[in-house]
Amino acid sequence: MKERAKSVLLCLLVLCSLILTYQLWFGQRPVETTAESDYEPVYFDETRPLSQMIHPQRIYIYREEKRYQVRRGEPGFDFFWEELSELLQEMAELDYYYDKEGLLDGAALFISMQFEPRLPLGPESIWLKSRRGGQLAGLEIWRWEERYWAKLEEAGGAAPLLLLPPGWAGRLAGLYDRFEPQPEQLCEMLPAGEIMMVRQTAVKISEFVCVPAAISRMKRYSLKKERLDEEALLKTFFINRNLVREIKEKDGGLIYTDGEQGLRLERGLEYSHPQPGQKRGDLSYPAALLKVGKLLGYHGGWPNSLYLENLERQERSGGSTEGLFRAQWRSYLDGFLLLGDNGVEMTYQHGLQSYRRNLYEHSQGSGAGVKVEGYQDALRAAVKSLQGKGEQQLILEGLDLAYYLEGTEAVPVWVVRLSGEVIPLKTDKLVPPEGWKP
Amino acid sequence: MNLSRAKTILIFAFLGLNLFLCFYLFGNALSEPLRMRVSRKQWREIEEQLERNGYTLAAQVDRSARKSAFLTVSPSKAPEKAIRERFALSPTPLTDSAGALLFEGRQAKLKVFPGGLLRLEFAPGIALMEETAADEEAAPAPFVENFLREKGLAPDEFYYDHATTIDGKTVLHYLQSCEGAPLFSGYLKAIMENNTLTALELSLLEPKKPLQGQGMEVISSARALLRLIEIRGASSPPRQIVKADLGFYSRSYDADEWEMPPVWRFLFDSGESIFINAFTGNLEPETSN
Numbered sequence: 001m002k003e004r005a006k007s008v009l010l011c012l013l014v015l016c017s018l019i020l021t022y023q024l025w026f027g028q029r030p031v032e033t034t035a036e037s038d039y040e041p042v043y044f045d046e047t048r049p050l051s052q053m054i055h056p057q058r059i060y061i062y063r064e065e066k067r068y069q070v071r072r073g074e075p076g077f078d079f080f081w082e083e084l085s086e087l088l089q090e091m092a093e094l095d096y097y098y099d100k101e102g103l104l105d106g107a108a109l110f111i112s113m114q115f116e117p118r119l120p121l122g123p124e125s126i127w128l129k130s131r132r133g134g135q136l137a138g139l140e141i142w143r144w145e146e147r148y149w150a151k152l153e154e155a156g157g158a159a160p161l162l163l164l165p166p167g168w169a170g171r172l173a174g175l176y177d178r179f180e181p182q183p184e185q186l187c188e189m190l191p192a193g194e195i196m197m198v199r200q201t202a203v204k205i206s207e208f209v210c211v212p213a214a215i216s217r218m219k220r221y222s223l224k225k226e227r228l229d230e231e232a233l234l235k236t237f238f239i240n241r242n243l244v245r246e247i248k249e250k251d252g253g254l255i256y257t258d259g260e261q262g263l264r265l266e267r268g269l270e271y272s273h274p275q276p277g278q279k280r281g282d283l284s285y286p287a288a289l290l291k292v293g294k295l296l297g298y299h300g301g302w303p304n305s306l307y308l309e310n311l312e313r314q315e316r317s318g319g320s321t322e323g324l325f326r327a328q329w330r331s332y333l334d335g336f337l338l339l340g341d342n343g344v345e346m347t348y349q350h351g352l353q354s355y356r357r358n359l360y361e362h363s364q365g366s367g368a369g370v371k372v373e374g375y376q377d378a379l380r381a382a383v384k385s386l387q388g389k390g391e392q393q394l395i396l397e398g399l400d401l402a403y404y405l406e407g408t409e410a411v412p413v414w415v416v417r418l419s420g421e422v423i424p425l426k427t428d429k430l431v432p433p434e435g436w437k438p
Numbered sequence: 439m440n441l442s443r444a445k446t447i448l449i450f451a452f453l454g455l456n457l458f459l460c461f462y463l464f465g466n467a468l469s470e471p472l473r474m475r476v477s478r479k480q481w482r483e484i485e486e487q488l489e490r491n492g493y494t495l496a497a498q499v500d501r502s503a504r505k506s507a508f509l510t511v512s513p514s515k516a517p518e519k520a521i522r523e524r525f526a527l528s529p530t531p532l533t534d535s536a537g538a539l540l541f542e543g544r545q546a547k548l549k550v551f552p553g554g555l556l557r558l559e560f561a562p563g564i565a566l567m568e569e570t571a572a573d574e575e576a577a578p579a580p581f582v583e584n585f586l587r588e589k590g591l592a593p594d595e596f597y598y599d600h601a602t603t604i605d606g607k608t609v610l611h612y613l614q615s616c617e618g619a620p621l622f623s624g625y626l627k628a629i630m631e632n633n634t635l636t637a638l639e640l641s642l643l644e645p646k647k648p649l650q651g652q653g654m655e656v657i658s659s660a661r662a663l664l665r666l667i668e669i670r671g672a673s674s675p676p677r678q679i680v681k682a683d684l685g686f687y688s689r690s691y692d693a694d695e696w697e698m699p700p701v702w703r704f705l706f707d708s709g710e711s712i713f714i715n716a717f718t719g720n721l722e723p724e725t726s727n
Binding site for chain 1: 441442445446448449452453455456459460462463508654688691692693694695696697698699715717718720721722723
């Protein structure tokens with residue numbers, strides 16, 4: 001009996017040791033004792049080089065006394081900008097190129113472009129590195145036979161004229177030959193002066209208003225909201241994902257927070273971090289450009305249709321502007337600005353302080369063409385909409401075509417800028433789009 | 439060697455092997471509750487540091503190593519219905535400018551805030567006790583609890599925490615608990631004036647997911663006290679910490695559900711509470727309920 005009990009006990013112990021060994025080998029893991037940080041550097045896009053962060057707001061090309069506008073996103077836009085950007089990068093010592101004699105009689109304007117935000121110059125930038133600093137607001141290329149000049153319009157008001165080296169003449173001639181004007185690129189310069197509109201309201205045309213003159217139809221697009229990988233997005237903001245808690249709002253929004261910073265996902269994303277960093281000190285304009293560009297790439301990416309629209313210093317509560325920048329990006333559709341509730345806004349102060357991103361992508365297929373009424377009719381309708389304010393003289397600051405976001409539809413609109421007011425009007429019916437508030 | 443002896447030797451050998459394997463596999467888990475994160479000497483140093491900064495610790499503090507996880511909660515709708523029935527309040531509410539719903543009755547009116555907080559006001563107040571009995575802040579507690587039980591307004595999860603008196607008003611604070619841990623965002627406040635119950639404030643939460651045994655290790659009470667000094671700085675005049683508990687807290691949201699982090703709650707003699715996030719060591723906003 002005793003021997004039998006011993007045998008049973010031994011069998012049990014052997015069985016038990018087998019189970020425990022199995023557990024040790026395959027099963028139970030050691031108990032976690034600390035909050036494991038699962039930090040891994042996650043980002044959506046690599047940081048863009050400075051040369052791809054700023055683009056001209058508009059490029060005009062002149063041929064046979066006609067003016068053509070190459071819009072952002074159009075095939076030739078990047079090509080022209082890359083060539084001229086290279087020119088500005090290669091001009092290291094400007095003293096060699098200054099032309100004190102001025103333009104020769106008969107010289108004609110070939111290309112002009114405006115920059116908003118401005119192009120940074122100087123040692124921290126990649127353009128005109130020999131300059132001490134400054135910003136470029138515009139650039140004009142003039143030609144006379146084989147000679148080419150560049151006129152730099154600096155933010156301070158100076159406009160030095162540079163005679164370009166012969167090596168560049170060939171490249172610029174190639175640019176000229178390569179450009180094939182399209183009828184819809186044709187622009188009309190409005191003559192300076194006053195136009196009398198309905199009920200004795202005068203519209204004064206400011207110095208430089210160029211309107212698209214040959215676009216009779218525009219497509220209407222159906223768009224879909226940008227979808228970002230939420231888990232990856234969270235990891236770009238929160239170093240330790242384990243410490244992030246989730247709040248499901250009644251309106252369907254999701255908030256993620258670790259107590260210091262918060263991310264809300266509903267219509268796009270909204271992020272805020274009231275005290276992003278302890279570092280102090282100011283940032284130069286080129287350094288701020290690089291910072292905001294890097295942050296945009298990291299936190300959601302920088303789509304090709306998105307362009308930096310504005311980068312400016314902001315005033316803090318104490319009146320100082322040190323280290324506080326606000327950046328704004330807008331989307332373009334077929335070369336036209338997409339207005340309405342979309343875009344990206346960012347505030348930077350020693351770190352990412354706030355970030356709002358609400359972007360749309362092309363969905364499958366484009367809609368039918370919509371009629372585009374003439375700009376004169378659009379201007380008349382805009383003036384009429386302002387007549388309730390009783391202004392007798394209005395100043396026309398801009399008149400262009402764009403898209404406006406109505407729900408998830410992009411509808412073509414005329415955008416009339418009159419005396420500080422921006423009035424979008426649907427191109428066919430010349431009425432404000434749905435959702436627009438003055 | 440005979441077989442019996444061989445069996446005995448093998449039994450002892452396997453017993454030893456099994457003990458070793460058990461210790462290796464389960465040793466950490468078994469010793470966990472006994473593990474002290476802060477030694478007696480370190481604790482004395484913390485107390486000295488607190489005193490140097492004008493804080494006196496007059497509370498029992500858990501010094502063991504603890505683990506916790508986020509607790510998912512949602513606001514409970516049950517008390518609102520019960521209160522409306524008990525006090526025969528109007529079925530159709532009015533809405534105030536802040537979006538709160540107002541139900542009115544003869545004896546009481548109920549305000550339902552968007553975040554789920556209920557405020558029940560009695561007009562006139564309900565006399566619960568003789569004047570002479572009010573010699574201590576906590577003295578009305580049994581009377582209030584009796585009243586709440588009678589009216590069916592005393593959920594089992596609530597327990598008495600502390601009382602404060604400001605401008606002649608005594609407020610009894612009850613806290614909700616979940617699996618033995620206090621939920622500082624789930625609370626019941628009974629507001630007394632001249633021994634009369636004038637209002638009740640109730641925020642009842644429904645914990646959605648049971649707490650899991652295996653969470654992340656939280657910062658020790660000692661570390662939380664040091665963070666308190668860092669965040670609040672030295673105190674003058676000196677203040678007394680009367681309670682130090684590990685529980686769950688977050689500000690309330692107008693949301694369907696949210697996750698609450700574990701926090702160290704330090705209650706001062708003034709009635710003010712400070713919540714230190716037990717994962718990050720940061721101050722949780724809205725320091726007092």
